[in-house]
């Protein structure tokens with residue numbers, strides 16, 4: 001396909017995905033906040049709580065009926081399409097970038113030499129399986145104990161990330177772990193929360209009292225969504241930052257620490273909005289978790305061999321030029337020789353000494369401190385060559 005189509009397709013899908021996700025996360029944070037700020041009032045029946053808000057030049061009084069109001073309102077807004085569109089656009093974006101261009105983004109032969117078809121099949125299958133196991137755990141007897149369920153789910157997600165780390169490039173593993181979590185969130189809305197809501201409404205219309213089990217199950221799933229939200233966004237962004245996946249071995253730990261950090265930040269807000277004080281310790285814990293993740297990726301990332309090599313002159317030595325031109329320039333030149341690339345990726349050109357000198361820091365970041373480039377080491381850069389680049393880029 002025309003490279004311009006690839007680029008534009010990727011940009012438009014990402015645009016849709018980010019906007020839909022903002023609308024979804026925005027409304028879900030809003031309702032979590034609203035739920036926590038509801039108060040009982042003397043003049044209202046016990047099952048009704050209310051909260052006041054001020055926004056956009058007016059005051060709003062929001063009321064919540066624990067299960068459903070005594071009669072169906074004429075106008076009822078369902079909050080679901082933000083979630084569905086986030087998932088649909090995310091699935092398309094995943095296929096567009098990671099499955100259709102898997103040699104650049106997903107497959108790392110040093111991890112596992114998958115064919116593009118197998119890589120895509122494991123990804124799509126893993127995401128579906130990821131949901132089925134989660135849903136099964138929630139419906140099992142374990143589901144009746146919220147704390148035990150959360151502990152098991154935490155271990156489960158870390159295990160999922162280890163599975164993906166054994167199959168894919170680091171960025172592919174983090175992104176797929178994020179995709180499993182995002183699918184759990186959407187599945188919760190699509191397959192549990194909304195259907196339960198519909199059942200309650202149907203009972204209401206028949207003049208019956210809605211079964212509170214529906215509401216409780218929905219609340220459990222939306223609490224999971226609440227704790228997952230921040231880690232998902234982190235995992236979706238992390239694939240753009242190679243230092244977060246510099247070490248394949250550290251990926252499960254990075255995922256675990258991100259889950260902890262994201263959940264702790266939500267704990268802070270959930271308590272604060274419920275009027276139960278400011279749990280500043282939660283921020284401390286989250287910061288410590290992120291610092292630990294950063295520390296681990298640095299310690300476990302590819303060893304920095306620069307120490308053993310003397311720093312060379314500022315100019316680009318012929319040996320460096322030869323390596324970069326040989327291993328990088330087929331993609332990173334004004335008219336790339338690599339099929340499917342219409343222009344140098346991210347505008348990074350590496351085909352002549354001046355350009356190479358300008359990119360010294362980026363070369364260090366992407367080919368020495370991490371092995372993000374060449375993608376999946378597709379051009380077969382050797383450890384020896386990385387040592388030469390390490391020596392030349394030291395201190396840049």
Ligand code: HEC
Pocket residue numbers: 104240324327328329330331332338345346348350359362363366367373374375378379381
């Ligand atoms: C097979 C093609 C290919 C080869 C070979 C290749 N790259 Fe890349 N490079 C890419 C692609 C694709 C991207 C865009 C990645 C993205 O979108 O995150 C990229 C991005 C980059 C970036 C920008 C990263 C950013 O996020 O700003 C740098 C720097 C880079 N490559 C350096 C190198 C170096 C150094 C080499 C040689 C050691 C190299 N590349 C070899 C395809 C290649």
